[in-house]
Amino acid sequence: MKNVLIVDDSSAIRTLIRSIVEDIGEVNVFEASTGFEALKTLPTQRIDLALIDINMPDINGLELTNFIKSSEQYRHIPVIIITTESSDEDRKKGLGLGAQAYITKPFKYDELQEIIKENLGL
Amino acid sequence: MTPSKKDFVAEAEEILEEVTSSALELQDGFNADILNSVFRSIHTMKGLAGLFGLKALSEFSHAFESFLDDLRMERIDFTPEVVEFILNTIDVLRGFVAEVGEGRELSDVEEAIRDIEAFRKKAPRKTGEVSIEDIGLDPSIVKVLSEYEEQRLKSNFREGKGIYIIRTIFKLDDFSDRIEELTSILKRTGEIIATLPTSEGVPDGHLGFNFLYSSKESEERIRKDAGVDDIKVVVQPTPPVQKKTYQPRPSPSLKSSTNTVRVDIDKLDSILDNISDLVMAKGAVFRIAKELSETYGYEPLVIDVHKVAQSLERSLTELQERILGLRMIPFQQLFIRLSQIIRRYARNTNKEIELKLYGEDTEIDKQIAEDIMDPLVHLVRNAIDHGIETKEERLRLNKTPHGTLTLKAYSKGNSVVVEVKDDGRGLDVEKIRKRAIEKKLIKEGQELDRREIINLIFTPGFSTKKDVSEISGRGMGMDIVKEKIASLGGFVDVETQENAGTTFIITLPITLAIVRALIVQCGDQRFAIPLTSITETITVSEADIQTIEGREVIEHRNELLPLVRVASVFNLKESHQQEYYAVIAGVGERRLGLLIDTIHEQTEIVIKPLGEHLRDIPCLSGAAEVGRHEVVFVIDMDRMMEEALRRRDISTSAL
Numbered sequence: 001m002k003n004v005l006i007v008d009d010s011s012a013i014r015t016l017i018r019s020i021v022e023d024i025g026e027v028n029v030f031e032a033s034t035g036f037e038a039l040k041t042l043p044t045q046r047i048d049l050a051l052i053d054i055n056m057p058d059i060n061g062l063e064l065t066n067f068i069k070s071s072e073q074y075r076h077i078p079v080i081i082i083t084t085e086s087s088d089e090d091r092k093k094g095l096g097l098g099a100q101a102y103i104t105k106p107f108k109y110d111e112l113q114e115i116i117k118e119n120l121g122l
Numbered sequence: 123m124t125p126s127k128k129d130f131v132a133e134a135e136e137i138l139e140e141v142t143s144s145a146l147e148l149q150d151g152f153n154a155d156i157l158n159s160v161f162r163s164i165h166t167m168k169g170l171a172g173l174f175g176l177k178a179l180s181e182f183s184h185a186f187e188s189f190l191d192d193l194r195m196e197r198i199d200f201t202p203e204v205v206e207f208i209l210n211t212i213d214v215l216r217g218f219v220a221e222v223g224e225g226r227e228l229s230d231v232e233e234a235i236r237d238i239e240a241f242r243k244k245a246p247r248k249t250g251e252v253s254i255e256d257i258g259l260d261p262s263i264v265k266v267l268s269e270y271e272e273q274r275l276k277s278n279f280r281e282g283k284g285i286y287i288i289r290t291i292f293k294l295d296d297f298s299d300r301i302e303e304l305t306s307i308l309k310r311t312g313e314i315i316a317t318l319p320t321s322e323g324v325p326d327g328h329l330g331f332n333f334l335y336s337s338k339e340s341e342e343r344i345r346k347d348a349g350v351d352d353i354k355v356v357v358q359p360t361p362p363v364q365k366k367t368y369q370p371r372p373s374p375s376l377k378s379s380t381n382t383v384r385v386d387i388d389k390l391d392s393i394l395d396n397i398s399d400l401v402m403a404k405g406a407v408f409r410i411a412k413e414l415s416e417t418y419g420y421e422p423l424v425i426d427v428h429k430v431a432q433s434l435e436r437s438l439t440e441l442q443e444r445i446l447g448l449r450m451i452p453f454q455q456l457f458i459r460l461s462q463i464i465r466r467y468a469r470n471t472n473k474e475i476e477l478k479l480y481g482e483d484t485e486i487d488k489q490i491a492e493d494i495m496d497p498l499v500h501l502v503r504n505a506i507d508h509g510i511e512t513k514e515e516r517l518r519l520n521k522t523p524h525g526t527l528t529l530k531a532y533s534k535g536n537s538v539v540v541e542v543k544d545d546g547r548g549l550d551v552e553k554i555r556k557r558a559i560e561k562k563l564i565k566e567g568q569e570l571d572r573r574e575i576i577n578l579i580f581t582p583g584f585s586t587k588k589d590v591s592e593i594s595g596r597g598m599g600m601d602i603v604k605e606k607i608a609s610l611g612g613f614v615d616v617e618t619q620e621n622a623g624t625t626f627i628i629t630l631p632i633t634l635a636i637v638r639a640l641i642v643q644c645g646d647q648r649f650a651i652p653l654t655s656i657t658e659t660i661t662v663s664e665a666d667i668q669t670i671e672g673r674e675v676i677e678h679r680n681e682l683l684p685l686v687r688v689a690s691v692f693n694l695k696e697s698h699q700q701e702y703y704a705v706i707a708g709v710g711e712r713r714l715g716l717l718i719d720t721i722h723e724q725t726e727i728v729i730k731p732l733g734e735h736l737r738d739i740p741c742l743s744g745a746a747e748v749g750r751h752e753v754v755f756v757i758d759m760d761r762m763m764e765e766a767l768r769r770r771d772i773s774t775s776a777l
Contacts, residue, residue: 009166010166010169010170011133012133012173012174013169013170015129036301039297039329040294040298043327054268055165055166057162058298058317059316059317059318060268060271060316063316063317063318067318067319067320070321070322071320071321071322073321083169084165084166084172089269093267093268096265097266105169105172107173
């Protein structure tokens with residue numbers, strides 16, 4: 001079983017991404033609606049992949065990605081940023097922080113599922 | 123589970139509600155936090171629409187978002203016109219979401235997008251840039267900042283504010299609460315540009331947070347106010363040269379909980395239906411217990427049945443209350459929609475209106491809230507259109523140039539009261555009388571007191587084409603307003619004073635679902651009368667009934683109490699008894715006694731609407747099932763009062 005963490009403040013989008021992840025099979029999904037919630041989930045679960053939105057209340061996705069990628073214990077978790085940001089600046093920043101991929105909404109079902117599988121090593 | 127269009131509409135409506143209340147706050151002046159939350163909402167809307175394949179809506183949101191982005195990045199100036207434009211564009215967006223909900227094609231999206239582009243182009247542009255390097259912030263922090271955060275950093279720097287990094291360490295268990303406490307203090311005198319979590323040098327079970335913070339206050343001051351030790355100064359504040367217009371407000375609360383689910387109101391309704399079945403079953407258990415004890419006396423087994431019935435009752439009451447609690451929404455949601463309408467109409471009529479809102483936290487059943495919206499809109503339109511005078515006229519009358527419209531909600535016992543008050547010219551009693559005579563609603567010379575005359579505005583046929591205007595003409599008549607309110611089990615009162623204004627006072631039940639009622643009987647027909655409208659019940663002997671000016675009255679507590687025979691209202695066969703019961707009802711200041719044959723028990727009823735063929739029977743508000751699946755009619759006391767008034771007119775004219 002792989003554990004996937006979805007961080008997005010829109011519940012409809014979380015549900016949508018969840019269905020894409022669950023279709024892969026053999027995965028547990030954890031949801032967080034804010035960066036703070038994600039920070040609370042991280043120490044309690046062995047997370048194998050994080051799917052992170054950028055624009056969120058409290059801390060944004062870049063700040064969360066930076067936290068994961070600069071922490072000894074979480075550095076290994078692959079991060080996929082899924083966002084509506086199409087600003088080149090932010091895209092560069094996201095990848096610069098160590099995110100594995102940067103996907104812009106609206107994404108294609110297959111495309112996202114492929115990238116998720118790849119990063120889960122499936 | 124795959125999300126459906128319903129999910130989209132539900133979330134879109136939530137976003138609209140949020141964005142509207144934020145945008146209204148912008149009317150108080152520029153506020154970076156609030157502007158950013160408006161931007162974020164529209165941004166979410168764009169993403170959401172895109173994912174649900176709503177291309178046109180996504181494009182519209184994109185145009186709107188770009189405009190908001192220019193604004194928050196301070197590429198264009200923040201002016202009252204801009205706020206007005208934002209509010210109008212939210213209205214347009216709301217229209218589109220409604221169209222999606224109804225499954226219709228979006229109308230005129232291109233035109234709406236062009237409107238935004240045009241406004242964006244002609245908005246005054248700002249110039250002057252600071253480079254991020256000038257600030258001298260550690261590159262490891264700069265690399266995390268989003269474009270917007272960079273912009274806020276530059277803007278604060280330009281204004282000569284101090285830039286600080288505040289380091290904190292919190293326990294994992296309660297860090298979000300602690301951060302909320304800290305940020306609410308920090309936001310009083312500055313802006314939190316970014317919150318950067320870190321695990322560097324942090325013990326197990328803890329989290330570190332670095333706040334990139336900007337404030338005009340000194341390091342010392344911040345240390346003292348916020349109770350933090352570790353502050354690194356990136357840029358010292360420079361004393362202000364000119365007065366700043368930017369006023370940070372206390373922090374909006376951090377959204378940090380997802381322990382909530384959104385439930386379709388239909389689902390709650392179906393649970394309530396189940397409960398009302400249970401309420402009926404409970405009634406049956408009580409009845410059986412009663413019959414058993416009458417037949418067998420209080421045997422242990424019979425006592426058991428009584429006990430079961432009682433604990434059933436307790437649990438059911440609690441269950442009902444909880445479910446009803448879930449259906450409650452704060453009035454704020456109604457007020458937000460109303461304030462938009464008021465703003466728009468005020469503009470269209472060229473009247474300046476100050477809006478005062480009270481009791482936004484008062485709660486009301488969601489269904490009642492929906493149903494009361496149209497009547498409220500009508501009253502508000504009327505107030506702006508007919509009540510509040512033009513600026514010139516107000517000045518001539520020594521009044522403030524702007525009119526004041528007050529919306530007030532508060533709870534009162536088992537009811538919720540909404541007041542719509544204007545400080546306009548007030549109702550002209552003489553004019554109403556003339557109009558009523560003209561419309562043959564009353565006879566010339568007929569004696570009516572002031573209150574009775576004012577209440578004529580609610581009579582069908584009173585409103586005429588004469589006062590149809592662009593604004594209020596599209597609405598309903600006052601008779602429909604009253605009918606709508608009555609159908610919700612409420613009533614409306616008017617207070618008015620010449621040149622001081624008019625207040626409509628609407629009293630509504632807190633919930634529609636379940637009411638306690640008295641079951642009464644007339645001939646072989648049983649009726650239910652909601653307890654809320656009953657003041658007392660008395661016995662009346664036929665001999666005490668007198669006829670004065672063609673109407674039947676009795677003397678009760680040294681006053682004459684008008685009577686109505688329920689049997690004659692509903693054309694039932696009249697029983698001729700020596701003694702009747704009278705249910706005395708007082709609605710507002712009017713009182714009336716209803717003559718009936720027998721009084722039965724008090725019980726809880728669920729009022730269901732009448733079928734099509736019964737809808738025309740006056741004075742009934744619905745039907746309810748009681749006892750052994752017997753259907754009784756529910757008497758509408760307010761309508762009964764009117765009926766009494768009308769009957770009196772008929773009898774006086776017959777004299």
